Amino acid sequence: MQFDYASAIAQRPSDAAVPEFYGKFTYKEAYQNGKATGAVIPDPKWAGANLVKVDLTRFKGFPPCGGQPSKTLWMHKFVAPVFEACMEEAAALGLLSELHEYNGCYVPRHMGWSPKRPLSCHSWGIAVDFDASTNPYGVSRFPISPAFVRHMEERGWIWGGRWTGSYADGMHFQFTDPIPGTKVPVWQDAKASVKKPVLPAQNRRLIIDGQVITQGRVVYHGVTIAVLEDGSAYLRPTTGEEQAGRVAQPPAPSGLSARVTLLNQAGVWEPFAGRAVYSGLMLNLDAKTGDLWIRQATPEELSRARA
Numbered sequence: 153m154q155f156d157y158a159s160a161i162a163q164r165p166s167d168a169a170v171p172e173f174y175g176k177f178t179y180k181e182a183y184q185n186g187k188a189t190g191a192v193i194p195d196p197k198w199a200g201a202n203l204v205k206v207d208l209t210r211f212k213g214f215p216p217c218g219g220q221p222s223k224t225l226w227m228h229k230f231v232a233p234v235f236e237a238c239m240e241e242a243a244a245l246g247l248l249s250e251l252h253e254y255n256g257c258y259v260p261r262h263m264g265w266s267p268k269r270p271l272s273c274h275s276w277g278i279a280v281d282f283d284a285s286t287n288p289y290g291v292s293r294f295p296i297s298p299a300f301v302r303h304m305e306e307r308g309w310i311w312g313g314r315w316t317g318s319y320a321d322g323m324h325f326q327f328t329d330p331i332p333g334t335k336v337p338v339w340q341d342a343k344a345s346v347k348k349p350v351l352p353a354q355n356r357r358l359i360i361d362g363q364v365i366t367q368g369r370v371v372y373h374g375v376t377i378a379v380l381e382d383g384s385a386y387l388r389p390t391t392g393e394e395q396a397g398r399v400a401q402p403p404a405p406s407g408l409s410a411r412v413t414l415l416n417q418a419g420v421w422e423p424f425a426g427r428a429v430y431s432g433l434m435l436n437l438d439a440k441t442g443d444l445w446i447r448q449a450t451p452e453e454l455s456r457a458r459a
């Protein structure tokens with residue numbers, strides 16, 4: 153069963169709306185030897201009503217905590233389902249084994265442990281930290297698995313490694329909208345829409361009669377050939393209207409992944425691989441590079457295709 157990331161992402165609050173959305177609580181500053189530690193002591197009633205326990209032992213490869221196997225964490229009840237779905241998928245993809253340590257979720261405290269700053273998302277149990285020892289706060293280095301980061305960002309988590317200067321927080325993932333002004337990668341929230349394809353694994357190149365095209369649409373000997381933004385390419389016979397210049401941008405098939413698709417004679421879109429004649433053209437898809445070579449088929453190739 154597929155988790156409904158789209159709904160979770162659509163409901164996610166902005167950073168500023170976190171107290172409103174995840175619940176306001178009263179708290180006292182924590183002191184040690186007369187000095188504020190940056191931790192806070194919240195009203196326990198809030199935690200009792202809003203936090204749920206997540207079993208970490210079911211996620212294969214989940215990294216240890218303080219040298220010991222991670223067992224459970226407390227998390228906000230609204231975020232736990234999306235976290236569990238992300239961890240399940242990450243485990244299945246082998247991404248959890250790329251992490252070295254888990255460093256906490258629910259910790260009622262100020263941002264950066266500074267009593268002068270607002271409360272951290274950790275105070276609501278809506279943020280998790282991984283690989284803290286190699287990704288200290290305020291340092292823009294991030295030797296953390298890029299594949300894991302992307303996995304989380306696609307599923308609606310905001311990665312602190314996108315923040316700059318003293319805010320840089322490469323260990324940190326929180327479930328809020330991106331902070332306005334923050335640069336987010338193209339794959340951020342990709343799971344928000346199943347129709348919008350995730351970015352290409354490769355940059356598709358069309359090589360038509362030796363000429364290279366990386367994005368856009370061309371009409372070539374009666375075939376309309378297009379490369380979309382996501383790297384997918386489609387080919388279909390050019391319509392009469394298009395030939396007359398009356399259609400500026402013919403509709404592309406929807407819901408396709410980053411691959412090459414042809415409209416066949418039955419009017420059905422079908423994936424293409426290898427080498428074949430199509431509508432009088434010779435197509436050759438290089439499986440290694442993803443390049444699609446196109447030229448007019450020779451009379452010999454045409455007759456062989458018909459045979």
Ligand SMILES: [Zn+2]
Binds near residue numbers: 280281321323324325
């Ligand atoms: Zn954090």
